[in-house]
Amino acid sequence: xxxxxxxxxxxxxxxxxxxxxxxxxxxxxxxxxxxxxxxxxxxxxxxxxxxxxxxxxxxxxxxxxxxxxxxxxxxxxxxxxxxxxxxxxxxxxxxxxxxxxxxxxxxxxxxxxxxxxxxxxxxxxxxxxxxxxxxxxxxxxxxxxxxxxxxxxxxxxxxxxxxxxxxxxxxxxxxxxxxxxxxxxxxxxxxxxxxxx
Amino acid sequence: xxxxxxxxxxxxxxxxxxxxxxxxxxxxxxxxxxxxxxxxxxxxxxxxxxxxxxxxxxxxxxxxxxxxxxxxxxxxxxxxxxxxxxxxxxxxxxxxxxxxxxxxxxxxxxxxxxxxxxxxxxxxxxxxxxxxxxxxxxxxxxxxxxxxxxxxxxxxxxxxxxxxxxxxxxxxxxxxxxxxxxxxxxxxxxxxxxxxx
DNA sequence: CGAGTGACAGATTTCAATATCTGTCACTCG
DNA sequence: CGAGTGACAGATATTGAAATCTGTCACTCG
Numbered sequence: 001x002x003x004x005x006x007x008x009x010x011x012x013x014x015x016x017x018x019x020x021x022x023x024x025x026x027x028x029x030x031x032x033x034x035x036x037x038x039x040x041x042x043x044x045x046x047x048x049x050x051x052x053x054x055x056x057x058x059x060x061x062x063x064x065x066x067x068x069x070x071x072x073x074x075x076x077x078x079x080x081x082x083x084x085x086x087x088x089x090x091x092x093x094x095x096x097x098x099x100x101x102x103x104x105x106x107x108x109x110x111x112x113x114x115x116x117x118x119x120x121x122x123x124x125x126x127x128x129x130x131x132x133x134x135x136x137x138x139x140x141x142x143x144x145x146x147x148x149x150x151x152x153x154x155x156x157x158x159x160x161x162x163x164x165x166x167x168x169x170x171x172x173x174x175x176x177x178x179x180x181x182x183x184x185x186x187x188x189x190x191x192x193x194x195x196x197x
Numbered sequence: 198x199x200x201x202x203x204x205x206x207x208x209x210x211x212x213x214x215x216x217x218x219x220x221x222x223x224x225x226x227x228x229x230x231x232x233x234x235x236x237x238x239x240x241x242x243x244x245x246x247x248x249x250x251x252x253x254x255x256x257x258x259x260x261x262x263x264x265x266x267x268x269x270x271x272x273x274x275x276x277x278x279x280x281x282x283x284x285x286x287x288x289x290x291x292x293x294x295x296x297x298x299x300x301x302x303x304x305x306x307x308x309x310x311x312x313x314x315x316x317x318x319x320x321x322x323x324x325x326x327x328x329x330x331x332x333x334x335x336x337x338x339x340x341x342x343x344x345x346x347x348x349x350x351x352x353x354x355x356x357x358x359x360x361x362x363x364x365x366x367x368x369x370x371x372x373x374x375x376x377x378x379x380x381x382x383x384x385x386x387x388x389x390x391x392x393x394x
Numbered sequence: 395c396g397a398g399t400g401a402c403a404g405a406t407t408t409c410a411a412t413a414t415c416t417g418t419c420a421c422t423c424g
Numbered sequence: 425c426g427a428g429t430g431a432c433a434g435a436t437a438t439t440g441a442a443a444t445c446t447g448t449c450a451c452t453c454g
Contacts, residue, residue, distance in 0.1 A: 009428080031416085041429090042428070043416080043430095045427075048427070154379070154383045157380060157383065158380070159387070161380060165361050183354060186355035189391075191391060194387040195391075206398080229445075229447090230444080230446085240445090240447090241399055241448085242397075242399075244448080245397070249446080250446065
C-alpha cells in the first residue's frame, strides 16, 4: 500500500481496497478488519460508509457486474448488421469474455463466483439486463423480418437459458475442454436456426 | 434392520445397505463401518467385496443412474410417432423425472448430487448414453425427413447442452420456481424448431 | 480352503478451548 | 458538528488433542 493516508475515506476507495483484499485473501478469509488495515483506518470507519460486511461485498459484486455489461451493451445497440449475426456476436462476446476471465485468473474468478452465489439479488438484476439486451436484438430481427418469435421476452429468456453452459460460472471448469468451442458453436447455431423466420 | 444374519454377504446386499445408510446419514457421515454394522458384519468383510470406500460409492452411483436410463430408453426406442414429438416427450420425461425426484425427497436428491460430483467418470458415461438416445431419435427424424441435422451426434449433444438447465442437478433449486415449466417449454420449442427440416 | 474377523497404523473427523471477527456506540478532536 | 476511533458483547473461525474412520493383514473356524 502506497501513502493512502491523506486521502479522504470515500465509498469508492473502500470498494477498491475491498476488491484488492478479496483478490489477495480470497472470499473466505477477507475480513472487514483486513480492509480497514489496508486503508490505514479503524474498522469502525468502514461501517460509517457500509452498514454491514454483506452490503460491502454486495457493492463490490454489483460494481464488477456493471463493468461486464458495458461491452455487450455496445454490441446490442450497434447500428448496422442483421439480427442473426448480431445475436451470434453477442453470444460469442459473452462466452469469450467469461472464458477469458476464468482462464486468466482462476482464483479471482472463483472468488467472484462465491460473491455471485451469495448475492443472488444483484445477479438476478444483472441477468435481467442481459436478457433485455437479447430481447432488443430479437425485437429488431422480428421487425426486420429476419427472425420469428411470437413472444420476444420469452424467446430472449429461452436463448439465454439454452446457452447457459457457456456463460454460467458453475460450468467454468468445462470451458477448458478442447471441444468447448465446437459445442458452443453447435448450440448457438441450433438456437439461431430456431429463431429464423 | 430385520434378521439380516443368515443371508450370504453378496455385493448386491452390500449395495442395498449402502444406499440405506447413505439415505439415513447423508453422504458426509455415511461410513463403511456404518454399512458393516447395518449388515451385522465387520467392516473388513465389506472390503472383501469392494476394494475401497470410493469404489463402493461409485457402484451405488452407477446402480442409481442405470435405473434412471431405462424409462428414457423406452421412449427413444418406441416404434410409432414422429421424431419431433418423440424428442419432446423424451426431453419432458427427463425433466419431469428429475424434477419429481428433487421435489419428493430433497435430501436424498442432494445426497445423490454429491455422489455424482465425486464420480464424474460414471456420470460422463451415463451422459453419453443419454446423448446417444437423443442421437437415435434425431437420426430417425433425419431419415424420415422431419428433421435436418448435418452432424447428428453434434446435434444431439447440442440439444442436451441447450436443455441443461432442466436436467443438470446443479439447477435443482430453480425447478421449484413457478415459471420453470414455461421456460422449459420455450427452450424445448426453440431447440426443436432449430432442428426441423 | 476361504469367507469372515478384529487389531492395527496412518489418515481424517470431531470437539471444545481459544482467538478473531462483526457490528455498536459513547467518545475524541479538528 | 461530524468523520473517525477503539473498547466491547456476541457470533464465527481456528487450532490442536482426542476420537473415529479407512484400508491391511495374519488369523480363526466351519
